[in-house]
Amino acid sequence: MGTAKPLTGHPGFPALPSFPTPLRRFPRLTEHTMADAVVLEGAESTSDLLHLMPPLAAAGPTVRYVYGGLERILLNEPDEIRQVVSDPRREFPALGVLQRVLGQGLLAADDLDIWAPHRSVIQRGFSPRQVTAYAQRIEAVTRRLVESWSPGRQVSVRDEMSEWSLDNVGDSVFGDDFTTFRDAIRDQFRRTIHQTLAAMADIEAGTPKPGAEERLEQTISELEETVRHIVGRRQNGIVSARGLIDGMIEASQDGDPRYADPFIRDEVITMMFAGYDTLAVTASLSLFLLYTHPPVLKRVRSEAAEARATGIPVERYMKDLPYIRAVIHETLRLYPSIPFYHRPALEDRRIDGEWVKKGTILTASAWVTQRNPDYFPDPLTFDPDRWSTERRAAVVRNSYFPFGQGVRNCVGTHFSMLALAIVVAEVASTVNLIFEDEQPAVQANPTMHVANAMMATVGH
């Protein structure tokens, strides 16, 4: 790796603050540092990285930078990125705190002998037959929500989509028990997710707060109590609408040690943790982009109307409504819910022709890569037609990865895409939304979050 090239400016969204001199040359840090690095000045949180990282894409295939007191390497080549993102092993500084909450649940599992059997049970819970049942329930949740949006009402699309996501993910995880325990589940999960992500972001930034993990304990114990209660009820009672939890209970009842305690606890908490915010933020940004691009809205409405007229069942919306699918892909390109992966190299390895020592943090970023003009021309333009059959073939392999890559990709991908297709089709065909702000104020904490309420007035 040679000396980093001078950085060219990144157009950036107007809402993103500009930092006067974000970058300065940084000398070699260790004997293993082969090139100059750049320090990201003003980067105190992962959110700041959203604004500061995109220019680094222009600096070369690999760029050394310093953040959180650690020297890291940003990877800009899709094939190198794939190697990091698709590695099933888990080891990173904030893993300890994540495991305190999720145990060996899928997202946090570092023991692959535990992860593999768990993953197969969860995957069965997302089988096409199961997802068809979820689709009908997602449609009902979406209709109820849209019916409550009377003309003239002002709604926070961010908060409404958070409730919508909670209802859909909660329903898919807990089945019909979700309705009974909705308030407890919502409050306990919100607190747990918030506290855990904050602790992870602090660790990532090199500023862990003393006692943060201990404070989590109280919140987790309430959550565990709720989960235990629901499992107990379902073990003994009648189940009318199944959730993922029922597949877990069945697996554990065979006496197979791989599904012994705390399997159900870990996976139930994991599914809510992994699904709730990611789906909510993507849904609210999809609606925002849709309603701020009238020509796109017009085409979505026409496709949704055609689907209704020809009686396409909602469970086929993802497959059979290509334009709506493209709108969602384009939203996820601009706003991937997991914008950064910071993974230590698990062995000494060669990258871009140079040796990188084990432990060096490698950054792979969907946010940076999916906004890189080398891979997505005119990257800041919301252009769903990039995903048309003709143009999609030109997308560089491995340059788009909002659901991760490899065997540990998102287990909820199909469910999420379907839920998003349903909400986009339903909302677009029923109401008009006039958004107040010109841009969503996105943050990464470390997952994507929208700081403004995304207020909109409902029209016909």
Ligand code: HEM
């Ligand atoms: C738009 C919505 C979503 C996005 C963009 C998203 C994104 C991702 C990404 C990028 C990963 C890989 C993380 C990594 O490699 O470290 C992941 C993993 C995961 N996601 Fe999602 N996700 C979404 C919704 C959901 C939903 C709704 C669920 C469950 C109901 C879910 C459950 C999971 C689980 C359990 C994993 C860990 C998989 C494993 O390691 O085997 N996700 N997700």
